[in-house]
Amino acid sequence: MKFRVEQSDKVSKARAGELKTPHGRVKTPIFMPVGTQGTVKTLTPLELRENGVQIILGNTYHLYLRPGDLLIAQSGGLHNFMQWSGPILTDSGGFQVFSLSDLRKIDPDGVRFQSHLDGSHHKFTPQKVIDIQRNLGSDIMMVLDECTPHPCSYEYAANSTQLTIDWARQAREYWQDNNDVHGHQQALFAIVQGSVYNDLREKSVLALIDLDFPGYAIGGLAVGEPAGKRNTITGFCTDFLPFDKPRYLMGVGTPQDILDAVERGVDMFDCVIPTRNARNGTVFTTEGKLVIKAGQFKDDQQPLDAECTCYACKTFSRAYIRHLFNANEILGLRLATVHNIHFYMWLVGEAYNRIKSGEFLMWKEELVGKWQQTGERKQETGIRI
Amino acid sequence: MKFRVEQSDKVSKARAGELKTPHGRVKTPIFMPVGTQGTVKTLTPLELRENGVQIILGNTYHLYLRPGDLLIAQSGGLHNFMQWSGPILTDSGGFQVFSLSDLRKIDPDGVRFQSHLDGSHHKFTPQKVIDIQRNLGSDIMMVLDECTPHPCSYEYAANSTQLTIDWARQAREYWQDNNDVHGHQQALFAIVQGSVYNDLREKSVLALIDLDFPGYAIGGLAVGEPAGKRNTITGFCTDFLPFDKPRYLMGVGTPQDILDAVERGVDMFDCVIPTRNARNGTVFTTEGKLVIKAGQFKDDQQPLDAECTCYACKTFSRAYIRHLFNANEILGLRLATVHNIHFYMWLVGEAYNRIKSGEFLMWKEELVGKWQQTGERKQETGIRI
Numbered sequence: 001m002k003f004r005v006e007q008s009d010k011v012s013k014a015r016a017g018e019l020k021t022p023h024g025r026v027k028t029p030i031f032m033p034v035g036t037q038g039t040v041k042t043l044t045p046l047e048l049r050e051n052g053v054q055i056i057l058g059n060t061y062h063l064y065l066r067p068g069d070l071l072i073a074q075s076g077g078l079h080n081f082m083q084w085s086g087p088i089l090t091d092s093g094g095f096q097v098f099s100l101s102d103l104r105k106i107d108p109d110g111v112r113f114q115s116h117l118d119g120s121h122h123k124f125t126p127q128k129v130i131d132i133q134r135n136l137g138s139d140i141m142m143v144l145d146e147c148t149p150h151p152c153s154y155e156y157a158a159n160s161t162q163l164t165i166d167w168a169r170q171a172r173e174y175w176q177d178n179n180d181v182h183g184h185q186q187a188l189f190a191i192v193q194g195s196v197y198n199d200l201r202e203k204s205v206l207a208l209i210d211l212d213f214p215g216y217a218i219g220g221l222a223v224g225e226p227a228g229k230r231n232t233i234t235g236f237c238t239d240f241l242p243f244d245k246p247r248y249l250m251g252v253g254t255p256q257d258i259l260d261a262v263e264r265g266v267d268m269f270d271c272v273i274p275t276r277n278a279r280n281g282t283v284f285t286t287e288g289k290l291v292i293k294a295g296q297f298k299d300d301q302q303p304l305d306a307e308c309t310c311y312a313c314k315t316f317s318r319a320y321i322r323h324l325f326n327a328n329e330i331l332g333l334r335l336a337t338v339h340n341i342h343f344y345m346w347l348v349g350e351a352y353n354r355i356k357s358g359e360f361l362m363w364k365e366e367l368v369g370k371w372q373q374t375g376e377r378k379q380e381t382g383i384r385i
Numbered sequence: 386m387k388f389r390v391e392q393s394d395k396v397s398k399a400r401a402g403e404l405k406t407p408h409g410r411v412k413t414p415i416f417m418p419v420g421t422q423g424t425v426k427t428l429t430p431l432e433l434r435e436n437g438v439q440i441i442l443g444n445t446y447h448l449y450l451r452p453g454d455l456l457i458a459q460s461g462g463l464h465n466f467m468q469w470s471g472p473i474l475t476d477s478g479g480f481q482v483f484s485l486s487d488l489r490k491i492d493p494d495g496v497r498f499q500s501h502l503d504g505s506h507h508k509f510t511p512q513k514v515i516d517i518q519r520n521l522g523s524d525i526m527m528v529l530d531e532c533t534p535h536p537c538s539y540e541y542a543a544n545s546t547q548l549t550i551d552w553a554r555q556a557r558e559y560w561q562d563n564n565d566v567h568g569h570q571q572a573l574f575a576i577v578q579g580s581v582y583n584d585l586r587e588k589s590v591l592a593l594i595d596l597d598f599p600g601y602a603i604g605g606l607a608v609g610e611p612a613g614k615r616n617t618i619t620g621f622c623t624d625f626l627p628f629d630k631p632r633y634l635m636g637v638g639t640p641q642d643i644l645d646a647v648e649r650g651v652d653m654f655d656c657v658i659p660t661r662n663a664r665n666g667t668v669f670t671t672e673g674k675l676v677i678k679a680g681q682f683k684d685d686q687q688p689l690d691a692e693c694t695c696y697a698c699k700t701f702s703r704a705y706i707r708h709l710f711n712a713n714e715i716l717g718l719r720l721a722t723v724h725n726i727h728f729y730m731w732l733v734g735e736a737y738n739r740i741k742s743g744e745f746l747m748w749k750e751e752l753v754g755k756w757q758q759t760g761e762r763k764q765e766t767g768i769r770i
Contacts, residue, residue, distance in 0.1 A: 037712040038705070044696070044716065067708040071684055075704060083700050299456055311429070315468050319460055320423070323452040327422040330715055331429065 001140065001187035001214050003028075003246045003267075009360050013238060013265035016355035019246055021087040021139040022184035023079065024054070028246065028267040029355075031258065031348045032057040032089055033275060033341055037066070038082045041275050042330070042337045045084040051310060051338060052345035055087040055139075057270045060132055061096035065115050065122075069135035077137030077182040089270070090138035091250075092129045092191075095147050095219075106146065106163070126171040130178065130188075137182035142217065143171040145191040147250075150224040157195035164193045165207045172211050189248060191219040192237050196229060205240040215246040218266070222251035231260050238265035255284055255347055256371060259364045262351050274344045278336035281325045284343045286367070288374030290318075292336065297322045310342035311335075386525065386572035386599050388413075388631045388652075394745050398623060398650035401740035404631055406472040406524040407569035408464065409439070413631065413652035414740075416643065416733045417442040417474055418660060418726055422451070423467045426660050427715070427722045430469040436695060436723060437730035440472040440524075442655040445517055446481030450500050450507075454520035462522030462567040474655070475523035476635075477514045477576075480532050480604075491531065491548070511556040515563065515573075522567035527602065528556040530576040532635075535609040542580035549578045550592045557596050574600040574633060577622050581614060590625040600631040603651070607636035616645050623650035640669055640732055641756060644749045647736050659729045663721035666710045669728045671752070673759030675703075677721065682707045695727035696720075 002020040009015065019026040033040045033048065036059045040048060048056065058078055063069060075081040078088055094111070097104055101113035110125030126144045133141040145164040148157050168190045175188045190213040194200030208216060218237045221230045234249060241247050248268035249261045258269050274284065281292045285305035290297070292304070303313035304321065312321065312335035324332030354363040387405040394400065404411040418425045418433065421444045425433060433441065443463055448454060460466040463473055479496070482489055486498035495510030511529045518526040530549040533542050553575045560573045575598040579585030593601060603622045606615045619634060626632050633653035634646045643654050659669065666677045670690035675682070677689070688698035689706065697706065697720035709717030739748040 037708075037714055039709060039714050039716045042715045042719075044719070045700075046696075062712075066712055067683075067704070071704065071708075074684055075686065075702065081702075081705055081708075083705075298452075299459055301460065311431075315430075317460065317466075319452070319456065320466055320468075323422075323456075323466075324424060327447075327451055329422055329424050330427045330718065331424045333715060334427075334429070334719075 001185070003215065003244065005243065007356050009355050010358060011361050012263045013235070014262050014351070014355050014360050015265060015267065016352045017246070017267060019055075019087075019267075021055070021187075023085060023087040023139050026054045026087055027349070027352050029258075029262045029348045029351045030054055030268055031344045032268065032270040033344070034059070034270055034272050035082070035084070035088075036272075037062050038072075038078065040341070041279065042334045043341070045082065047338060048084065048341070049086075051342040052349060053086070053341065054345075055089060056084060058088050058090045058136060058138060059093070059096060060090050060129060060136065061093035061100070063090075063136060064093060064132050065117055069132045073135035073137070073181055077135075079137060079182075087139040088136075089140040089248075089268075090133045090136050090142065092142040092144045093124055093132070094129070094144045095250075097124060098147055108163070108166075110144070111146075126167040127174045130171055130174050134178065134181045134186065137180070137184070138186060139184070140187045140189055140215065141175070142189050143168045143191055145193055145219055147223065148193060148195045148220050150195070152195040154197055154200075157193075157197055157200055161194045161200045161204050164191065165204060168208055168213075169211055172213065187214040189213055189215040189217050189246075191217045191250070192241075193220045195220055196225065196233060198236055201233060201237055202240060205237055209240070209242060213245070215248060216241050217248040217250050219250045221249065222253055222257075222271070227257065227260070230257070231264065234261050234266060235264040241265075255344070256368050258347065259351065259368060262348075262355075263361065263364065269348070274340035275337055278340040279333045281332070281336060283336050283339050286370070288371045292318065292322050293325050294322075304339050305343070308339065308342060308346075310339050312339045386570070388600065388629065390628065392741050394740050395743060396746050397648045398620070399647050399736070399740050399745050400650060400652065401737045402631070402652060404440075404472075404652075406440070406572075408470060408472040408524050411439045411472055412734070412737050414643070414647045414733045414736045415439055415653055416729045417653065417655040418729070419444070419655055419657050420467070420469070421657075422447050423457075423463065425726070426664065427719045428726070430467065432723060433469065433726070434471075436727040437734060438471070438726065439730075440474060441469060443473050443475045443521060443523060444478070444481060445475045445514060445521065446478035446485070448475075448521060449478060449517050450502055454517045458520035458522070458566055462520075464522060472524040473521075474525040474653075475518045475521050475527065477527040477529045478509055478517070479514070479529045480635075482509060483532055493548070493551075495529070496531075511552040512559045515556055515559050519563065519566045519571065522565070522569070523571060524569070525572045525574055525600065526560070527574050528553045528576055530578060530604055532608065533578060533580045533605050535580070537580040539582055539585075542578075542582055542585055546579045546585045546589050549576065550589060553593055553598075554596055557598065572599040574598055574602050574631075576602045576604040576635070577626075578605045580605055581610065581618060583621055586618060586622055587625060590622055594625070594627060598630070600633060601626050602633040602635050604635050606634065607638055607642075607656070612642065612645070615642070616649065619646050619651060620649040626650075640729070641753050643732065644736065644753060647740075648746065648749065654733070659725035660722055663725040664718045666717070666721060668721050668724050671755070673756045677703065677707050678710050679707075689724050690728070693724065693727060693731075695724050697724045
């Protein structure tokens, strides 16, 4: 994997860059739609392409439990199984162990848990999650970490941060000593932890930099902390992270959250918000959010977003899409998802363009100002599943 | 609307023909996917086209209640509302009044009922359902009828058949005295009733022929009667129906049901089986049915149907589609629906070709023989919603 910063913004820390993976190039800043169970919910791989998606995320925890990483390996890896030919990043599964599974218990060498599906017993170690991600064949693998909750005591965070560093060291060694399964190289990213404590974040970043990973994620955010706190910590971490390596803010977020983090030097994002909110009938537009079920759209013949060129906006009226939601029709979920993914890809693509042309902050302020006027402030914080 | 029989089969009553509507030509025999609430469930209009759909069915009862025929009229009619530019047939809503609504009561002039959605009170008359279908702007409208249940006493069927004839007369007069709303002509089909009683069926057909409609449907079947009985009544009716008018068997059916009726001279079909069964994970293939969730497909790398050219079969393995169903992913419902609709359109298209080339019965027997070997006999009878 290769990463190159093409252009740095002069008035902020924003960067426009390119990530080269075995399955193609990705322009950064980039948003990665979440394909939890081997599909970005409601969409085909063709629709992902048509809407500008360059790289998707797969959830190791879910795929390991169902259909199983061995079955996916037998199917030629996740790319072949789901017929997505572009790059894939897989998480380590650690986040879902902590958020979804039952009876999880952390040992120094890994974490034991029971499946949320059938109660079966499993253990993830730094090595085991590499093995699983080898079977999946993702372009970018993530190390096993503990994502601390919010709020989190200093003592707990300190111990956890050290654990995540130890696991990262083991993961890196195991990654270097083991080969790929599917004939292409797989990069490994480390994850900075440390909760809301600057000294722990600094310790975490420095230790991980010392291990020299191909890329670095900022974890432990988008877990309920205020946006201001998240921005401060993000900026604190990117001040330390190496300039020439990609930076990935895990689980973020709303359109404004993403722009706030781009401004602070983050390159990569993933979040369920565009897809999950779409299925709840909330669509993002250049003018702000729409709750499409609202009565005001009953006979509205306009598209969701007059400036949007997605299939939903080119073809259907708000009145029709509102009807689909009120009638519980799956096509409604599809159209809102197509639109939101198109919007998110437009957002990061435009961020790239504006960084290149030196207008990033001006453009961002204008866009965010419009959203705040239309109530965008009220929208929820990034949520991971 | 114009209809022309292009070719009659020499050894059966099957016919290949063409129906000319204000929104395009339709080759018959034809299957009309059901778009109950302004969408063929899970699919876009583009996908309907891509999979060979020529005409769809809309449900007047559902669209009248939600979003309302006036709203659809304001949106430029059902074609414009749902962005389907091909022909549309709408039913009269009568069937759903009898199967879905509460507290229905038949008067000589129509039927009163309460909405299954909110309990609100409504009345459908032969005239009212024409008004609604004028607002929807379908290419083919259906008269209000009473679809008798199975089993049904002779006395009940006799009275009901007379009622349906009376309503058809009123509908025809009203249709001729009133204009379209959306600038294109709308045909009106009558519906033959009479339950399982030959003399009532004969009386019904002769009375309706006397009124001279542009097309004739056979109703009151696919309501639980044995397939043999359905075939007998269908053949009895088509013996009386005019050769030069299209014949539509309402609510039928499975692939074999359709071929049985084509053999007996039926031209048009609608049924929820391909779409509903798809969402339950049952797919139709040239070799018979597959229940895709079955364990035998766990690591099956073949497509659903090796002979099929639909997007699902060209792209994905049975193992992947099975996983989608097991993981409750909407993409699974979509792919199975795409496949089943493609299969049904292949089936009627091939019936047309084989009638034209004089091989219909031979082809049918071979195909049905294959299905029966693989358990096709066990599949359920046609169901309407």
